[in-house]
Amino acid sequence: xxxxxxxxxxxxxxxxxxxxxxxxxxxxxxxxxxxxxxxxxxxxxxxxxxxxxxxxxxxxxxxxxxxxxxxxxxxxxxxxxxxxxxxxxxxxxxxxxxxxxxxxxxxxxxxxxxxxxxxxxxxxxxxxxxxxxxxxxxxxxxxxxxxxxxxxxxxxxxxxxxxxxxxxxxxxxxxxxxxxxxxxxxxxxxxxxxxxxxxxxxxxxxxxxxxxxxxxxxxxxxxxxxxxxxxxxxxxxxxxxxx
Amino acid sequence: xxxxxxxxxxxxxxxxxxxxxxxxxxxxxxxxxxxxxxxxxxxxxxxxxxxxxxxxxxxxxxxxxxxxxxxxxxxxxxxxxxxxxxxxxxxxxxxxxxxxxxxxxxxxxxxxxxxxxxxxxxxxxxxxxxxxxxxxxxxxxxxxxxxxxxxxxxxxxxxxxxxxxxxxxxxxxxxxxxxxxxxxxxxxxxxxxxxxxxxxxxxxxxxxxxxxxxxxxxxxxxxxxxxxxxxxxxxxxxxxxxx
DNA sequence: CGTGAACTTGACTAAGTTCAATAGAAGTGG
DNA sequence: CCACTTCTATTGAACTTAGTCAAGTTCACG
Numbered sequence: 085x086x087x088x089x090x091x092x093x094x095x096x097x098x099x100x101x102x103x104x105x106x107x108x109x110x111x112x113x114x115x116x117x118x119x120x121x122x123x124x125x126x127x128x129x130x131x132x133x134x135x136x137x138x139x140x141x142x143x144x145x146x147x148x149x150x151x152x153x154x155x156x157x158x159x160x161x162x163x164x165x166x167x168x169x170x171x172x173x174x175x176x177x178x179x180x181x182x183x184x185x186x187x188x189x190x191x192x193x194x195x196x197x198x199x200x201x202x203x204x205x206x207x208x209x210x211x212x213x214x215x216x217x218x219x220x221x222x223x224x225x226x227x228x229x230x231x232x233x234x235x236x237x238x239x240x241x242x243x244x245x246x247x248x249x250x251x252x253x254x255x256x257x258x259x260x261x262x263x264x265x266x267x268x269x270x271x272x273x274x275x276x277x278x279x280x281x282x283x284x285x286x287x288x289x290x291x292x293x294x295x296x297x298x299x300x301x302x303x304x305x306x307x308x309x310x311x312x313x314x315x316x317x318x319x320x321x322x323x324x325x326x327x
Numbered sequence: 328x329x330x331x332x333x334x335x336x337x338x339x340x341x342x343x344x345x346x347x348x349x350x351x352x353x354x355x356x357x358x359x360x361x362x363x364x365x366x367x368x369x370x371x372x373x374x375x376x377x378x379x380x381x382x383x384x385x386x387x388x389x390x391x392x393x394x395x396x397x398x399x400x401x402x403x404x405x406x407x408x409x410x411x412x413x414x415x416x417x418x419x420x421x422x423x424x425x426x427x428x429x430x431x432x433x434x435x436x437x438x439x440x441x442x443x444x445x446x447x448x449x450x451x452x453x454x455x456x457x458x459x460x461x462x463x464x465x466x467x468x469x470x471x472x473x474x475x476x477x478x479x480x481x482x483x484x485x486x487x488x489x490x491x492x493x494x495x496x497x498x499x500x501x502x503x504x505x506x507x508x509x510x511x512x513x514x515x516x517x518x519x520x521x522x523x524x525x526x527x528x529x530x531x532x533x534x535x536x537x538x539x540x541x542x543x544x545x546x547x548x549x550x551x552x553x554x555x556x557x558x559x560x561x562x563x564x565x566x567x568x569x570x
Numbered sequence: 571c572g573t574g575a576a577c578t579t580g581a582c583t584a585a586g587t588t589c590a591a592t593a594g595a596a597g598t599g600g
Numbered sequence: 601c602c603a604c605t606t607c608t609a610t611t612g613a614a615c616t617t618a619g620t621c622a623a624g625t626t627c628a629c630g
Contacts, residue, residue, distance in 0.1 A: 157475075159475060159476070159478075159479045161479070161483060161484075161567065161568030162567055162568045162569045163568050163569070165483045165484075165568060166483070167478055167479040167482040167483045169474075169475040169478045169479070180468055180471075181468065182464075182465045182468040182469055183469075183472070187472045187475060187476070188475055214457065214460075217457075217460050217461070217464060218460070220464055221425075221460060221463055221464045221467060222425045224464060224467040224468055224471060225423055225424065225425040225467055226425055226426075227471055228423075228467060228470055228471055228474065229426070229430045231412075231471065231474035231475070231478065232400075232402060232412045232430060232431055232474070233402070233430075234478055235402075235410055235412045235474065235477055235478060235481055236402045236404070236410040236412070238478055238481035238482045238527065239410040239481045239524075239526075239527030240404060240408040240409070240410045240527065241404075241408075242585080242586095243585075243586070275608070275609090276608070276609065276610095277608090281482075283482075284481065284482030284483065285586075285587090286586075286587060286588080287608090287609075287610090288586085288587075288588080288609095288610080288611085289585090289586055289587075290609095291609060291610050291611080292586090292610085292611080294610095295610080295611090307595095308594090308595085308608080308609060308610090324404065324405055325404030325405045325406050325408060326405045326406070485617080485618095486617080486618070518576070518577090519576070519577065519578095520576090528618075528619090529618075529619055529620080530576090530577075530578090531577095531578080531579085531618090531619075531620080531621095532617090532618055532619075533577095534577065534578050534579080535578080535579080535618090537578095538578080538579090551576075551577060551578090551626090551627090
């Protein structure tokens with residue numbers, strides 16, 4: 085099975101190449117390498133921090149590839165309780181919908197560049213290049229794996245285990261891999277309340293649990309948004325429920 | 328976009344038509360309608376209640392379509408804590424994997440017939456019939472929607488809200504639809520501990536919460552495994568966090 | 571019937587939430 | 601550069617929901 089790779093071209097770039105532009109001078113934001121550098125016809129969009137670019141239950145008119153920055157996807161209950169279902173970073177995509185409306189909202193956690201592809205255009209693209217469909221299927225399948233892992237976390241792990249899992253995931257190593265090297269730095273692009281809403285906890289519990297991990301000697305925190313993994317092996321054991 | 332529909336033929340059926348058989352006389356278990364009734368070359372398998380047919384981290388050698396019965400998909404932690412990530416029923420599929428190994432285990436909740444498609448065969452099928460790829464993508468996307476809904480449940484809903492959501496989901500109406508008619512009966516194919524592990528609770532809490540819903544007049548339970556939705560509107564409000 | 575498994579109930583415990591106050595960091599304007 | 605505001609993060613104490621442990625019931629099946 086040949087694999088489609090999407091190459092990200094950092095914006096702003098090639099201002100004249102895109103066929104439309106919503107917010108910023110357009111750029112080619114992705115290239116379908118296996119199809120002879122065909123342009124992924126799309127619009128480059130700058131989303132400022134805190135700005136919502138997808139709203140749950142609105143018509144699903146477009147599909148986005150993240151070029152740079154970080155976005156959070158979330159769902160809310162009537163009384164304001166929120167669950168963040170995932171964070172998407174450069175290369176990630178957001179908004180693949182079979183249904184007519186979005187099933188979640190999405191908001192930029194920091195300044196974020198997106199590559200916007202309209203629904204109709206995605207459909208045409210998919211029909212023209214079978215590899216795109218393959219790529220989307222692979223992405224969806226791997227998101228599904230991540231979602232199942234997160235259900236295990238939300239349904240069955242303790243606060244300590246959740247934080248340990250989260251830090252390791254940010255460090256780029258899943259549960260199947262060996263832990264990252266000691267001293268690995270993890271930058272938290274998101275605020276405490278986002279971490280809390282992602283892990284199904286409160287800000288206070290996140291704060292207290294991080295303190296406890298610090299006291300245990302597993303991490304240090306030079307800044308509230310920078311965490312150094314001092315003992316990744318211990319974190320790994322914690323995350324797996326062997327702590 | 329033309330849609331692929333998979334028609335399920337109840338087993339045992341057409342004993343000579345399949346090209347291999349693992350457990351029971353083979354049957355054609357699904358037909359690709361849009362491709363002129365081409366046979367989905369596959370093996371029909373009977374899985375007895377409680378039997379595990381997919382094991383996490385084993386090589387992902389096959390893909391299954393459920394013909395009849397119910398299966399549970401789950402992940403476990405080292406100390407035995409378990410999270411059921413979903414139940415699959417007739418028409419559902421299990422085991423779509425991009426990775427080389429399964430990311431979860433699967434077990435029959437009741438006697439279940441499966442349609443087993445080997446990985447290589449699925450790949451060939453997908454290449455021959457583009458509609459199959461489309462179908463898989465759609466299925467994966469809708470599973471992703473369900474997974475996000477479940478993350479909201481596990482991360483942010485109370486025990487009462489979880490049970491209400493669960494009952495409505497079993498009754499076949501998601502959160503976007505109007506509630507099912509009063510008097511709708513929901514059969515629980517799975518035991519209490521499965522419900523608990525699916526909702527991120529304990530058996531005791533499931534039991535107590537069902538009692539509380541009974542006392543509130545929202546449901547009745549002629550049998551432990553049969554729940555009548557007396558006030559679906561109230562359940563709907565509870566499930567949405569407006570209870 | 572009798573035995574075992576599934577389910578329910580009760581009393582107690584604990585993990586995490588809530589509410590409230592404090593501390594720290596980051597900007598803003600004089 | 602420093603006072604002042606504001607936002608974010610942390611800490612503390614009381615509380616609550618759901619979990620734990622230990623009996624009971626009920627029901628299906630031999």
